Amino acid sequence: MSDAELTVGTAGPVATIVISNPGRRNAMTAAMWRRLPVLLDRLEADERIRALVLTGAAGTFCAGADLGDLDELLDAGDASIAVAAEDRLAAFARPTVAAISGACVGGGCQLAVACDLRLAAADARFGVPPARLGLVYPAPTTRRLTRLVGPSAAKHLLFTAELIGAERALRIGLVDEVLPPDGLAARVDAVTATIAERSRLSVTAAKEIVDGRADEERIAWWHGQVRASGEAREGVAAANERRPPRFGWTPPATG
CATH class of the missing domain: 1.10.287 (Helix Hairpins)
Structure with a gap:
């Protein structure tokens, strides 16, 4: 049985979805991509929820899609379960905050960009690797990234597949704030508590x-x-x- 999973917790009006895939730096499996919209539907139906946090377990946000499911993703193209999950997250009716530590790469960056706000620990690293893997980044995902950071920064990320640090991500608009690693959780709590009061x-x-x-x-x-x-x-x-x-x-x- 796989130990890759998405878990949900709530603290008052704030829900948190945690990405967990030990041993693969929280890469998203096909089952996890399918599960995310189901969880989002359930949380959106709960009138008590005023904000949603998406984060990763054990100090890593998400290292991307689990490439063990590559054939399924390739066959689907822009109709993939990953794009469907990203679109559902972007359309979630309440404010969404990505709390990012460690690797935020590929599918992980895809999920973070689909959130409304992105708060990052100083040790966070971001990358969009399709050019290193011979893949075409989905068009909806590419457009969403471009709207966020602008054409030039998006092209740099897409053309080079280089990892960038949290401070550069902040400069190009990929993240909204950079915090010390031990201060990220408290800042996320403060931001979501403020949103819930509005x-x-x-x-x-x-x-x-x-x-x-x-x-x-x-x-x-x-x-x-x-x-x-x-x-x-x-x-x-x-x-x-x-x-x-x-x-x-x-x-x-x-x-």
């Missing part, structure tokens, strides 16, 4: 708009939710009274 209406609308998934009709709907929900009135009242706001908006049920 207006869910504001955060959810912002994610849709930034990701380009809200058309004019949807944006108008969001403004209507602000008027109908009283979130803005509560936020302003809380600021004036110097107290924490008591936000209560939840997405309307769809039938």
Whole structure:
């Protein structure tokens, strides 16, 4: 029986998915790629969850796809289970944070880029290795990387397949913050706790708009939710009274 797995834990309103594949630096197997969307569906259905952390076990984020499943990935091309898992992660309805230590390479970088925020330990290393392996990086993945770091930095990563350190990743916009290794967990906890305290209406609308998934009709709907929900009135009242706001908006049920 394989000991490669994805595990889920929750602490209050924050859920954490941990990538674990001992002996292969947490490389993602076919079973793990298939399992990720299932876990994301389950967590998204839980109204208590306000933020999601994706991380790796034992000081390593993820060294990529387990190449023992290479034939399956090659045959599928852009319709691979890896791309499906990446797309599902990118579409997750709540904010997602990648907490990155050690290797974040190939499929691991693919998952990290699909998250909303990336916080990295100073010992993190990033790489996109298809040119070293004779593969073509999936088009959706390549486009998502390019939107994040820009064409020149994306080409450098893709053309050279070189590993880069956390500080360079920060300079090109691949990560948002670099922390001492012993400070990463505390900073991730602080960021997700802050997100969980904010207006869910504001955060959810912002994610849709930034990701380009809200058309004019949807944006108008969001403004209507602000008027109908009283979130803005509560936020302003809380600021004036110097107290924490008591936000209560939840997405309307769809039938």
